[in-house]
Amino acid sequence: MYYIGIDLGTSSVKLLLVDEAGTIHNTVSKEYPLSFPHEGWNEQNPEDWWKETVEGLKELIINIDPSEVKGIGCGGQMHGLVILDEKDEVIRPCILWNDGRTDKEVEYLNHEIGEERLSELTANIAFAGFTAPKILWLKKNEPDHFERIKKIMLPKDYINYKLTGRHVTDYSDASGMLLLDVKNKCWSKEMCSICDIDESLLPELHESYDVIGEVNHEALEMLKGVSVVAGAGDNAAAAIGTGTIGEGNCNISLGTSGTIFISSHHFQVDENNALHSFAHADGNYHLMACMLSAASCNKWFAEEILHTKDYAGEQEKIKDEQLGNNNIYFLPYLMGERSPINDTDARGCFVGMDMHNHRTDMYLSVLEGVAFAIRDSLEVAKKLGLHICSSKVCGGGAKSPLWLKIISNVLNIQLEIPISEEGPGYGGAMLAMVGCKAYESIEECCEKLIHTKSIIEPDVIIAKRYEEKYQKFRKIYPAMKDLFKEIREM
Helix, strand or coil: CEEEEEEECCCEEEEEEEECCCCEEEEEEEECCCECCCCCCCEECHHHHHHHHHHHHHHHCCCCCHHHEEEEEEEECCCCEEEECCCCCECCCEECCCCCCCHHHHHHHHHHHHHHHHHHHHCCCCCCCCHHHHHHHHHHHCHHHHHCCCEEECHHHHHHHHHHCCCEEEHHHHHHHCCEECCCCEECHHHHHHCCCCHHHCCEEECCCCEEEECCCHHHHHHCCCEEECCEEHHHHHHHHCCCCCCCCEEEEECCCEEEEEEECCCCCCCCCCCEEEECCCCCEEEEEEECCCHHHHHHHHHHHCCCCCHHHHHHCCCHHHCCCCCCEEECCECEECCCCCECCCCCEEECCCCCCCHHHHHHHHHHHHHHHHHHHHHHHHHCCCCCCEEEEECHHHHCHHHHHHHHHHHCCEEEEECCCCCHHHHHHHHHHHHCCCCCCHHHHHHHHCCEEEEECCCHHHHHHHHHHHHHHCCHHHHHHHHHHHHHHC
């Protein structure tokens, strides 16, 4: 039998056809547009997601008997605000995870409601990307749209709704809305009241591997009756896809955004809420740090500044002796930042250039800057008593041997590269396997399907150089913080 994994990303949807042994038989990727109505705003039309998903599914199964497809699981970009009217039609474009318009709403939640109270209610504080601040923004700025809301959903949940006709979400994705009581896995009545919404507007809650319905959409007649599981937020799905379950296991994702994901059997919150405390797709919990710009920094510098798409060619020019000896520092806050600084005013900048520098120095500093920002969040985890000595790694950036070497040495940990690099899509397919009883548990599925392709070890000398450089890097943002705010107010 076959299982389909859907990775609903920010720039494209990627679909995988996987058998019960974990072999990937086909992949299809379909792009869709982003819109930027104002500076710092990021939106997409959910109907574009659905259109491309339908076309992708048709292509994905073109060479097999559709009756052999048993289940579908979706991992998707988190936090996006999808609102439907009484006819279940999309009211307005989705406000995405990386949208920065909610400064005032975040300020209100964190300072007037209070970070301590938010943490008690949801285990988290407000970040610009979260869904609740977007709801408050909508109420104030688009009251006509707000009044028409009959259902509030997340991006991958809209795809599941179109597949099955059911309004459902899972605990991992719901954790990033700032509406879920994460510890007790239920909607927070007080947060609903703060956002002036009725709990009936929110989708039904499920574990990620729960079967929520069957495909019944007329556009996918060939898949009619296939089971659909609730799925997961993209990072939780990627963690399943890399086998990051259990106590204290770690996964680093180098996608458009970057994350450190630490799984746990236990619910816990760091005292400053610098890390997100979320439910995991395996039924347990996890801590997560999210930086808004990771692989996107690499793409921006290569394509927009150097005007090249030859990433490998540019990186081949960087030699080992340059690692940790580069005098340029780069702050990777091109879209503001979430973890651990929670500052929408922060911006990217280069520091330390002189007349002797050239393009490889600058390119190297971009890769290093992302690694240093990941280290910032790892330091928070260390303060919780978590000792991370190894991590899985996935995402587009993980295809760069140079970048992996830099990250391993900056963090001074071992990196494990899984055989499958498909992350959320592969995790989605695995969730479908568990939901359809091909495996009895997430643990059994991971044990049978997840294998390591290679391991990267830090180099003692390079790691020492990066330790010295990191201690200087961490001083730059505090020195720039007030200036960033002034620049943004100009």
